[in-house]
Amino acid sequence: MIHYLIAKIFGTAIFGRGFCGWGCWIAMILEVLPYKNPSGRVKNLGILRYIVFLLSLGIVLYFWKCGYTIYGSRDKELLWFIVGLAIYYSFGISMAFLFKDNRAFCKYFCPIPVLQKILGRFALLKISIDKNKCINCGLCEKNCPMDIKLLDYKNKGKRVLSTECILCTTCMGVCPKSAIDVKVKFDFGEEILGYRG
Template identity: 25%
Template sequence: MTKIGTTHWLLHDLKNRGITAWLLSGILTAFYLVLYFTEWLTPLAQGIGLDSKWTLYGLLYTVAVTLGGLWVIRKYRHNRYQVVRTSVVILIQATFAFSIPHLLKFLHQPEYYFSYLWPLKMDYLTPSYIFALPLPFIVYSFLGSALLVPIMAALFGKRWYCSWVCGCGGLANTFGEPWRHLSDKSSTSWRIEKITIYTVLGTSLLLTAMLFISWGAGKSNPELARFTTGFQSFYGLIVSSMLAGVVGVGLYPLGGTRLWCRFFCPMAALLGLVQKFGRYRITVKQNMCISCGMCSKYCEMGIDVRSYAQAGESFTRASCVGCGLCAEVCPRGVLRLENRSSRDPQEAILVQIQGVSASRPLI
């Protein structure tokens, strides 16, 4: 509807795969290629007094999350969940993902990012890397991935990480906000997602297993050690650089903001599996949906939320990151993110039939 020359044209074009969106996508992709595969940014970083291009990148990333986040907070200022969640995202990016690692470095400690965990950050369970760190970091790495991740996911769903803590999700939900609706909602893309994401998860598990074997038995088996090193750099190139960076962020204006999180992130895959069996769910109010489809449109993970809402089915999808935007945009207040099904009226009625007073909140 919005045509060249009318108000909001630029905004519309940029948000809807117009020419400006392609242009921006080209710029973002080029930036990531330059960042990962050249040293061109190093002199620039040093010129402004930073030690490396990676520090410059971290600074830019933090600025993008902060500015985008402030804009998102303003946009959704009437929604406490969005305000709290986005504030936490900005805070974590500014501390755990930026200033604390550099402070550690300044104190001659390892540059450690507490907001990243294996298998998103493969290094943190790579024995040759992690065992070289001081003990507290080793303990945090292992306990973080083995206990913190699954327990929190079982209690609160994967959102505790994907839309509250993680930097990738953080950027998507702040700087990436204008493009969240571009995710593909078709059932075909859901099928593809299930294949790709579990392939990456399987690959990351295999790689970690091989890194441990190679660390233990590599000396007596140089063939294995060489293969594992090759595998590791292949994974680093394809998954960490290409999929997470170049594709993941470069294609924001064309494919939506969660391409990496939805199709490739091994951490999201793992959290999603736990989420399926945990307490988190989206509760659907009975018979109130008008099938308008705003929920599906604004789901960054490409979930066809409407198909559940119009059927009156409360649901938990492995891919749901709990950003809460479906509930925000719903004009009839049909959806609610919950950590427990306590408020389902039918269940409540069951409880009452069994003689428990409904006046007591059902936990």
């Protein structure tokens, strides 16, 4: 519960989806797969994560109501935890190879962002581009693992408001002009939902 509250619900008001960029043990494995630079998003597949979220919630509520008796005693919890993780890893790795995108599981299947996106919109820490330094080379967009169109936000004079940003700082690392930084500020607004690809 503590982990959920910090990483996935209330902490997102501070660091957005930073957990996805730095703390997730599923992504830890996905990140070492060969497809770091995806060609872009598959249109309309994002709806899948909302369906998975509702199904997962339904299963949790069902088990909770049944007092665990449906799958045996509480000493089986570790087994169920491992089985659940094994299913996640299988889906994650298969999707990475299928879509040639290490983060395909994060973009289309994982239900966690449904929760993270609620307060993540108001996150204090967000990516910011200095207009005066940027030379529009496009390297940041090309290397963003989440296909975010960073320059659309820069052109509107906004920080990167996308709740798809996982604060991985890859864009900062590739910018030849050091024009990208993580800034602390309170703002929220229109999320530009166009993605690369």
